Amino acid sequence: MEAIRTERLSKAYGERIGVTELDLVVEEGAVFGLLGPNGAGKTTTMRLLLGFLHANSGRATVFGRDCGAESTRVKRDIGYLPGDLRLPLWMSGREAGRMMGAVRRRDLRESVLELGEYLELDLDLDVRSMSRGMRQKLGILLALAHGPRLLILDEPTSALDPVTQARLYDRLRELASDGTTIFFSSHVLSEVEGLCDRVAILRRGRLVANQSLDYLRVEAGRAVSILWHPGAQPSGEPPGIVELERQGALWQGRLQGPVRPLIDWLQPQHYEDLVIEEPDLDSLFLRYYAEDSVEIEADGTSGRFRPGDLA
Amino acid sequence: MNRGLWLKVWREYRFVFLWLLLGVLVFEVIVSAVLPNFFEESAAHMLSQPFIRNILTALLGSEVGDKLSPQAILTAAWVHPVLLSLFWAHLILFCTRMPVAEIDRGTADLWFALPVTRLAHYLTESFACLLTGALLILTALAGHIIGSGNQHAAIPKLLLVCANLFALYIATAGFAYLCSTLYSRRSRAIGLIFAVILFSFFLSFLVPFWPPGKYVAFLGLLHYYRPIQVIAHDQVPMTDILILLGIGLTFWTLGARAFRRRDLATT
Numbered sequence: 196m197e198a199i200r201t202e203r204l205s206k207a208y209g210e211r212i213g214v215t216e217l218d219l220v221v222e223e224g225a226v227f228g229l230l231g232p233n234g235a236g237k238t239t240t241m242r243l244l245l246g247f248l249h250a251n252s253g254r255a256t257v258f259g260r261d262c263g264a265e266s267t268r269v270k271r272d273i274g275y276l277p278g279d280l281r282l283p284l285w286m287s288g289r290e291a292g293r294m295m296g297a298v299r300r301r302d303l304r305e306s307v308l309e310l311g312e313y314l315e316l317d318l319d320l321d322v323r324s325m326s327r328g329m330r331q332k333l334g335i336l337l338a339l340a341h342g343p344r345l346l347i348l349d350e351p352t353s354a355l356d357p358v359t360q361a362r363l364y365d366r367l368r369e370l371a372s373d374g375t376t377i378f379f380s381s382h383v384l385s386e387v388e389g390l391c392d393r394v395a396i397l398r399r400g401r402l403v404a405n406q407s408l409d410y411l412r413v414e415a416g417r418a419v420s421i422l423w424h425p426g427a428q429p430s431g432e433p434p435g436i437v438e439l440e441r442q443g444a445l446w447q448g449r450l451q452g453p454v455r456p457l458i459d460w461l462q463p464q465h466y467e468d469l470v471i472e473e474p475d476l477d478s479l480f481l482r483y484y485a486e487d488s489v490e491i492e493a494d495g496t497s498g499r500f501r502p503g504d505l506a
Numbered sequence: 507m508n509r510g511l512w513l514k515v516w517r518e519y520r521f522v523f524l525w526l527l528l529g530v531l532v533f534e535v536i537v538s539a540v541l542p543n544f545f546e547e548s549a550a551h552m553l554s555q556p557f558i559r560n561i562l563t564a565l566l567g568s569e570v571g572d573k574l575s576p577q578a579i580l581t582a583a584w585v586h587p588v589l590l591s592l593f594w595a596h597l598i599l600f601c602t603r604m605p606v607a608e609i610d611r612g613t614a615d616l617w618f619a620l621p622v623t624r625l626a627h628y629l630t631e632s633f634a635c636l637l638t639g640a641l642l643i644l645t646a647l648a649g650h651i652i653g654s655g656n657q658h659a660a661i662p663k664l665l666l667v668c669a670n671l672f673a674l675y676i677a678t679a680g681f682a683y684l685c686s687t688l689y690s691r692r693s694r695a696i697g698l699i700f701a702v703i704l705f706s707f708f709l710s711f712l713v714p715f716w717p718p719g720k721y722v723a724f725l726g727l728l729h730y731y732r733p734i735q736v737i738a739h740d741q742v743p744m745t746d747i748l749i750l751l752g753i754g755l756t757f758w759t760l761g762a763r764a765f766r767r768r769d770l771a772t773t
Contacts, residue, residue: 208771247615249769280612280615281611282616293513298511298621299621300509
């Protein structure tokens, strides 16, 4: 089942673009990362899903329900952590849990206690006395406490210490393995790499990529270095290598695609060493983020885009 | 009605409200105790001065004669600027908490991500506003009865004054909610509500001193709140009450509509 579907979803704030004709599909149980530079439209997308904003055109659904017309029903299934989290200063964790439980007509005391312990948060402290990190923990607790089917997290690890970040990742992985859909935005690429099955990249309100992380790893290419024996005479061009630089006996480039043809090509030749590094997603994302980069047509349903356009 | 939303209102506003209740009670007891004695000593002299008569007319909202009964003098306790200021302070504070203050502070994201319609938020807040207003008025009534001893007007007349004051409260609250739903900055909403209240107050004071002002007096909300007509002239202010309720309901409905349609953008 589809957890999220947007069809030609557009939102503008007067002259300023929020998102433009966004087509996106997130399958239930997926961990989906939404990336993009500041002002790309990530938060706008999330706010449209929550019914905070009314779309100028297009449609968004969560678990098949319209985010505008059935907003209240949709929000029963959602846990949301805002990017710029602000909490009432008088509220303590325990009180927040009780109040949210009363609004949702559910007893959340046990799950609030469990999450408070897990996140090492003092539930009796009021927000006024909390550090920024503690407030973020409380925001996470409130997003998770009612066991939502869909988690919408806007930069969830900002202000969190590394230990709590790791704990949160573990919890999110557990939730995902139990079938919870996680839709989050982030600027931390290691976070995206560690958690996501799939990412979409927005730039200036437009979707410029929507791919599985495995596909992007292949597309990102891997840095390759070949060191030749002195006097070796390499025959032909190494297959799959782009941006090749020859510096005497040292050849360096970026491998795109599978490694097997390169190995087969090297086999009969006199090479001394071969180094293939991890896929460099950072530079791929930066290329997407860059203002002058080529836009890739994304297809939200099939997730295909033209790899050739990347080169 | 959602219990959680009521809890939120209570938790956010309880201390302010208790202080306001206390303020209204203390003020009304004191002013109701002091007014009759004060006027008994100097009423005849004061009513012979045209300027002071005009001030009294402006304050009470109706022409005063050469003589005022103790009950009529006590009417000033219901229109005293301090009492009205306490009511308006409450209205401005309460009605701009939600949605405009929530949007301004950024806490709207927390509340509006919950599975509750905007209308439910609006209704809960509106009912709480009516309830707190009614409690404030009943407290003022209690203070008036306690302070005035046995000199106060008949209870049915006082209840009619309370009903008129409640209608004025509803009209102002309706306008305050409309402002609260239209703006994203609390200071702007408060500024507009304050300006309208001030305008209304100014208009009611202007008329006795500037006769052409009577042609525009109907534009001020206070024009429809004249307790002296009830106490001294035995009138039932049904038209005034209906006009105020109509104004309140119109603004409130427009507010509900604006709130349902608006974007909640905190960034």
